[in-house]
Amino acid sequence: NVGSLKGALAPYWSQVGAAVSPSTILAGKADLLKIHYNSLVAGNAMKWDATEKTEGVFSYGDADTIVNFATANNMKVRGHTFVWHNQTPAWVFQDANGATMTATAANKTLLLNRLKAHIDALAGRYKGKISAWDVVNEVLNEDGTPRNSMWYQIAGLDYIRNAFTWARAADPGAVLCINDYNLTVGSKRDGMYNLVNQLKGEGIPIDCVGSQMHNNINWPTASDTSAMLDKFAALNVTQQITEMDVSIYTDNTSSYTTVTDAHQTALATRYKALFDVFKAKASLISSVTFWGVSDDDSWLQTWPIARLDAPLLFDSQLQVKPAYWAVTGLN
Numbered sequence: 001n002v003g004s005l006k007g008a009l010a011p012y013w014s015q016v017g018a019a020v021s022p023s024t025i026l027a028g029k030a031d032l033l034k035i036h037y038n039s040l041v042a043g044n045a046m047k048w049d050a051t052e053k054t055e056g057v058f059s060y061g062d063a064d065t066i067v068n069f070a071t072a073n074n075m076k077v078r079g080h081t082f083v084w085h086n087q088t089p090a091w092v093f094q095d096a097n098g099a100t101m102t103a104t105a106a107n108k109t110l111l112l113n114r115l116k117a118h119i120d121a122l123a124g125r126y127k128g129k130i131s132a133w134d135v136v137n138e139v140l141n142e143d144g145t146p147r148n149s150m151w152y153q154i155a156g157l158d159y160i161r162n163a164f165t166w167a168r169a170a171d172p173g174a175v176l177c178i179n180d181y182n183l184t185v186g187s188k189r190d191g192m193y194n195l196v197n198q199l200k201g202e203g204i205p206i207d208c209v210g211s212q213m214h215n216n217i218n219w220p221t222a223s224d225t226s227a228m229l230d231k232f233a234a235l236n237v238t239q240q241i242t243e244m245d246v247s248i249y250t251d252n253t254s255s256y257t258t259v260t261d262a263h264q265t266a267l268a269t270r271y272k273a274l275f276d277v278f279k280a281k282a283s284l285i286s287s288v289t290f291w292g293v294s295d296d297d298s299w300l301q302t303w304p305i306a307r308l309d310a311p312l313l314f315d316s317q318l319q320v321k322p323a324y325w326a327v328t329g330l331n
């Protein structure tokens with residue numbers, strides 16, 4: 001009995017989500033979304049390049065489509081994301097003369113003013129409708145040091161401090177998250193712990209650590225996943241699984257012509273290993289979101305290269321896969 005994903009996971013989490021685009025909703029997956037999920041996040045539609053391509057000119061069409069569908073169907077919405085080094089228009093990092101910013105005090109002021117205007121606009125428009133915002137995304141290197149993005153080069157850690165402060169002011173009801181990938185890796189996990197510990201000590205309003213959890217059939221281990229959850233628990237934050245998927249590839253270059261039953265079985269095994277950990281520590285986690293609904297709409301079909309992948313719980317015919325049974329415990 002297929003039942004529903006959100007129903008099967010309800011004993012653990014009240015929010016089970018999927019990343020969507022307007023076409024996910026419009027292209028025949030609305031019923032599937034309504035049955036299985038009670039939370040949505042925009043895969044791209046709330047990013048800077050989608051919402052403020054030109055300074056001060058905001059376009060909310062795709063984001064509104066998602067928020068309106070969610071609201072109409074009693075679903076929560078995660079907001080993703082205010083600050084990222086990708087999918088951010090070049091103008092954001094250009095100085096008053098249109099040249100790429102260098103690290104001057106004037107440019108720092110200009111950059112932070114733009115950030116505040118962007119956060120005020122987005123958080124303000126959707127105030128009260130967003131359960132959690134990914135305020136900053138992917139701000140760490142793999143060794144746990146701050147990523148040397150334009151944000152960091154121009155503003156140091158002040159872009160993070162201000163982003164959280166402004167987001168709190170603009171939508172006091174939203175859970176504010178710092179979101180990243182590979183947080184099961186010790187060095188990056190510890191870097192995240194230290195950064196959040198420092199900023200919270202300064203009074204910066206960080207409520208949540210988001211773990212993207214872009215995984216593969218062999219990785220990560222249950223024990224590393226468990227260690228991550230335990231480490232962040234000491235920060236007195238909630239944790240969210242924000243972008244879960246499991247690739248059938250363990251490198252960036254392989255490419256299969258077909259997805260086999262063996263792949264699907266291995267996928268289910270990894271999903272089960274990771275969800276067993278999440279369920280055992282369910283009280284540390286306030287929502288679980290998959291990065292897509294069915295395999296055909298996964299970003300992994302085109303990243304890091306164009307290749308066939310099968311990282312989600314539903315196949316391209318919208319049928320449940322072994323991974324679905326593994327995650328839900330249904331049969």
Ligand code: XIL
Pocket residue numbers: 043044137212243299
């Ligand atoms: C991805 C989208 O799914 C793709 O459609 C887009 O081309 C690139 O970005 N980490 C994140 C997400 O935080 O925003 C990314 O989403 C996937 C990796």
